Structures are given as C-alpha cells and as structure tokens.
Amino acid sequence: MNAITQFSIRDLADEFDVTSRTLRFYEEKGLLSPKREGQTRWYSGADRTRLRLILRGKRLGLSLEESAEIINLYDPAAGNKKQIQALLTRIQDKRAELLEKQRELAQVLDDLQLSEQRCLAALKEKT
Amino acid sequence: MNAITQFSIRDLADEFDVTSRTLRFYEEKGLLSPKREGQTRWYSGADRTRLRLILRGKRLGLSLEESAEIINLYDPAAGNKKQIQALLTRIQDKRAELLEKQRELAQVLDDLQLSEQRCLAALKEKT
DNA sequence: GCTTACGTTTACGTTAACGTAAAGATATGC
DNA sequence: GCATATCTTTACGTTAACGTAAACGTAAGC
Known part of the structure; x- marks a missing residue:
C-alpha cells in the first residue's frame, strides 16, 4: 500500500x-x-x-499550448450532455487537423523515398 | 515558347x-x-x-533549416559515387527520423480516437 | 561546522521566425 | 503632374520556449 x-x-x-x-x-x-x-x-x-x-x-x-489543449481533451471531464457534446466537437476538430498533418507527413516521406530510389539507381549505374 | x-x-x-x-x-x-x-x-x-x-x-x-535540408535532399546533385553514397545516407537518416514522427503522430491520433469513443458512449448514456 | 549537493526564487539573456514602421524609388491612372 | 499603389532597404520590436546566472535555503557526509 x-x-x-x-x-x-x-x-x-x-x-x-x-x-x-x-x-x-x-x-x-x-x-x-x-x-x-x-x-x-x-x-x-x-x-x-x-x-x-x-x-x-x-x-x-x-x-x-496545443499540447496542453490536446491533453485536456483526453480527460473525462464528465458533465452534462451539452458539455460532452462540446468536448466531442473539439476532439473531432483536433483529430481532423492532425489527420491532415499525417497526410502531409506521408507526402514528405514519399518524396524522400523517391529520392532514395534515384540515389540507389545512380549508384547502380556507377558500379 | x-x-x-x-x-x-x-x-x-x-x-x-x-x-x-x-x-x-x-x-x-x-x-x-x-x-x-x-x-x-x-x-x-x-x-x-x-x-x-x-x-x-x-x-x-x-x-x-530542417525544411531546407530536406529540400536539398530532393535535388539530384549528381556527383561521384562517394557523394551519392553520402547523400543516400542522409536521406535514409531523415526518413527514419520522420518515420518515428509518423509513429508518434499515429499514437496521438489513437489516443484522441479513444477519447472520442468515450465521449460518444457518455452521450449515449445520457440519451 | 564546513563543504558538497541538491533544491529554491528572481530576473535578465537568447534564438527563430517573422511583424512593423520609416523613408525612399518607380510605375500607373487620371 | 500629382496622387496612389507597389516595390525596395534598414532597423528595431515581438513571442515562445527555454538558458543562464545570482543569491539564497537545507540536508547529508565527514
């Protein structure tokens, strides 16, 4: 204990x-x-x-500030229906925002992968 | 033209x-x-x-600065084998770094999704 | 009881990424 | 030909997220 x-x-x-x-x-x-x-x-x-x-x-x-906001969204913060509904909306907004970020990050990773492949091809040529 | x-x-x-x-x-x-x-x-x-x-x-x-670095990795910047090899390594490092970022972002999104579900459940209860 | 190792508060300093304001060149409308 | 708009340079101001230094309290070890 x-x-x-x-x-x-x-x-x-x-x-x-x-x-x-x-x-x-x-x-x-x-x-x-x-x-x-x-x-x-x-x-x-x-x-x-x-x-x-x-x-x-x-x-x-x-x-x-953004982190704090997201962390507070994790909290239960039980309340009446209206309060929960408001929280839900904020969560969904945040999620949409971060999903967009995820898409852009994936794009950068794709671009880099292409560069990597071009590098590998160039190396092969010079063997 | x-x-x-x-x-x-x-x-x-x-x-x-x-x-x-x-x-x-x-x-x-x-x-x-x-x-x-x-x-x-x-x-x-x-x-x-x-x-x-x-x-x-x-x-x-x-x-x-980081963006500039990544953008420069996109360039062909043809050179000799050693130079290309060096570039390749940097690209792979950057990609590993961003992949880690992607994992963490996915985790945040998971956490938020859980919160969303808890909210939805709480709302259902109060119907 | 003195050093050493932590903790504290207060406060000014620093870096990145611009904002903002001043003072002037240049073209365009009317 | 004069106002208006848009460009320019120069330079100081601002915010976030701490770093750093000064000056002090306190508990442990010897």
Whole structure:
C-alpha cells in the first residue's frame, strides 16, 4: 500500500532528459502542478504522464499550448450532455487537423523515398 | 515558347497566404533566390515549388533549416559515387527520423480516437 | 561546522521566425 | 503632374520556449 508514485524534479528531468528549469517553466505555464513539501516539488504519476505527452507533442511540432489543449481533451471531464457534446466537437476538430498533418507527413516521406530510389539507381549505374 | 513561369512577390504572397516580408526573410536565409530586374524580384517556378515545400515543412513543425535540408535532399546533385553514397545516407537518416514522427503522430491520433469513443458512449448514456 | 549537493526564487539573456514602421524609388491612372 | 499603389532597404520590436546566472535555503557526509 505504499506505492512510490512521487518523483523529484531531478527524477523527471533525468528520465526525460530535460532541465529542471524546463519543468518549472511548464509549471509556470500551468502544464504541470506538483505538490509542495516545504520548498520542494513532488510530481505525481499523472504529472509524469502529462510531461511525457507534452514532450511527445513537442517532437511533433506542437506548441506547448496545443499540447496542453490536446491533453485536456483526453480527460473525462464528465458533465452534462451539452458539455460532452462540446468536448466531442473539439476532439473531432483536433483529430481532423492532425489527420491532415499525417497526410502531409506521408507526402514528405514519399518524396524522400523517391529520392532514395534515384540515389540507389545512380549508384547502380556507377558500379 | 513564352510560358509565364515568373512570379512577383505579390503573386506568391497571395497564393500561399504569407507576407512579402516572409518571402524576403526566406531569401535572406538562403531558401529562395529570385532573379532581380532592377529592384524588383522575380520568382521562378522552382522558387515557387521550394516555397510550397518550406510551408509544408512548417505545418509539420519543421524549422526552416530542417525544411531546407530536406529540400536539398530532393535535388539530384549528381556527383561521384562517394557523394551519392553520402547523400543516400542522409536521406535514409531523415526518413527514419520522420518515420518515428509518423509513429508518434499515429499514437496521438489513437489516443484522441479513444477519447472520442468515450465521449460518444457518455452521450449515449445520457440519451 | 564546513563543504558538497541538491533544491529554491528572481530576473535578465537568447534564438527563430517573422511583424512593423520609416523613408525612399518607380510605375500607373487620371 | 500629382496622387496612389507597389516595390525596395534598414532597423528595431515581438513571442515562445527555454538558458543562464545570482543569491539564497537545507540536508547529508565527514
């Protein structure tokens, strides 16, 4: 009954290869909200998950704000019908947006694959 | 024999919904190199293509530098075997990098789809 | 009790990718 | 021939996402 789901700022910084400054900055922006024990910050498992999602978003070229928005869409945030309906719409919009991104990324990959094949052909010629 | 493959700065700015400042900035960064007729810039079809690729890269979260790098990988840039081999390696590296990005993007889309389904289920309950 | 190793706050610095404003050349309409 | 529009250069301003440095608290090791 004593699962250690507390992380120090160094734990997370090391695990995700970011600086402590970054973690404090994310907190300042409302993306993380660690507990306080005196001065010291303690991050929960949920904080850790949010951090992972934020960094994944970064790798995908999303701004911190966009990542935060998407992460909040994951939440249940139960409410009345109207609220759920609104959430659903936002999710669908976001998904459409990211699907478009996926298409464009696939296009870039196709283009690169063509270049690769041309390279391979040119190499064969010079054998 | 008089195909109009010249574009003014306004042509391109309007077509791609960017400002002329942006086009001059890209030129400053070496991404575009329009001809000059006195003061005025004239962009070629190739410039236009490069611009499209740059903007696509932006939408994917690539920096201008990364986009430039990728675009240069598209070029034939014929050379000796060693040069082609080097180019090939860079192309393959870039492709691996973007494929990883594609995987992560698919994951985000999966997550969002789950949220969407949970929303739909919640709505059904409240009918 | 002093160093060493962490943590903290506060605050100014930095880079990318432009925005914006000033001041001037050039062509076009009327 | 004068206003209007569109181009130009030069240069300072702006935002996001942190980096970096100063100045300080606190707990551990010896």
